[in-house]
Amino acid sequence: MFASVVGVRRLTARMVRITLAGDGVGDFHYAGPDHLVRLFLPVSDDLQLPTGSDWWTELQAMPEERRPVVRNYTVRRIDHVRRRLDIDFALHGDSGPASAWAGTAEPGDRIGILSDGARYQAGDADWQLLIGDETALPAIASMLEGARTPVHTLLEVKDEQDVLDLAGEATWLYRSGSPGSRTVEALRALPFPPGTPYVWVAGESTLATSVRRYLVNERGVDKQQIYFCGYWRGTPSTAGAAAESEREPAHA
Ligand SMILES: Cc1cc2nc3c(=O)[nH]c(=O)nc-3n(C[C@H](O)[C@H](O)[C@H](O)COP(=O)(O)OP(=O)(O)OC[C@H]3O[C@@H](n4cnc5c(N)ncnc54)[C@H](O)[C@@H]3O)c2cc1C
Incomplete structure (x- = not known):
């Protein structure tokens, strides 16, 4: 799904919370505290996202100059009613596209989000x-x-x-x-x-x-x-x- 930045808040000197909004957030199935999302970061003004289940193959088939960069992040918080989703980025400078993007993100910036579920399962541990x-x-x-x-x-x-x-x-x-x-x-x-x-x-x-x-x-x-x-x-x-x-x- 496409999402737009609606909020940027520094949590610490090296961590920024980006609040994203998008129509798909209302239906996002949040599965647990380490819910993984693939973020698709634009490399041009024309952000295109894979649409099928084999998103990796589809992505590789895109022309390099338009192929978004993909990085893994965690849903920190979700508000289904307001259709808002928070992601906290650890900033480690400009050497990585995700950190560089998060460090300069502004309201209105667009990215893509693909949900990939949660892994945390404490079960009946003591x-x-x-x-x-x-x-x-x-x-x-x-x-x-x-x-x-x-x-x-x-x-x-x-x-x-x-x-x-x-x-x-x-x-x-x-x-x-x-x-x-x-x-x-x-x-x-x-x-x-x-x-x-x-x-x-x-x-x-x-x-x-x-x-x-x-x-x-x-x-x-x-x-x-x-x-x-x-x-x-x-x-x-x-x-x-x-x-x-x-x-x-x-x-x-
Ligand atoms: C399941 C999962 C969930 C994740 N959730 C989060 C999350 O919620 N928040 C978050 O901040 N990260 C999270 N990460 C980690 C994040 O995906 C990586 O840090 C990623 O490499 C950042 O991408 P980049 O484009 O900034 O840097 P890359 O292009 O991937 O790397 C560029 C250079 O930066 C170095 N680098 C990468 N990350 C760091 C770092 N954190 N500190 C110092 N050097 C680094 C690499 O070694 C490389 O040399 C998660 C990863 C996984 C697999």
């Missing part, structure tokens, strides 16, 4: 462990608003400028070393409550995989109880895989 970086913050913020079991939240961000008010408590960790290393260190010191956990971890791919490896290998958490997803890749050597991940994020 407690939850929510872990992520800036890019997972929108999903985790929504999870905290709806959590019905005790939650431990660890957020690994650049520095104190990334800290946001959330609906529940969170431990904020400031990155140093490789992504995830501060988080694993904090996990080592965290006594786990009794019962079965549900773990949701997303962010830079080294963070997601290192946390999962630690929890499975050293804390005996059942793999089935862990959802993990590389939301972006920080190393140049994986740039090709990052492009592929726009089609299908590397989630479990």
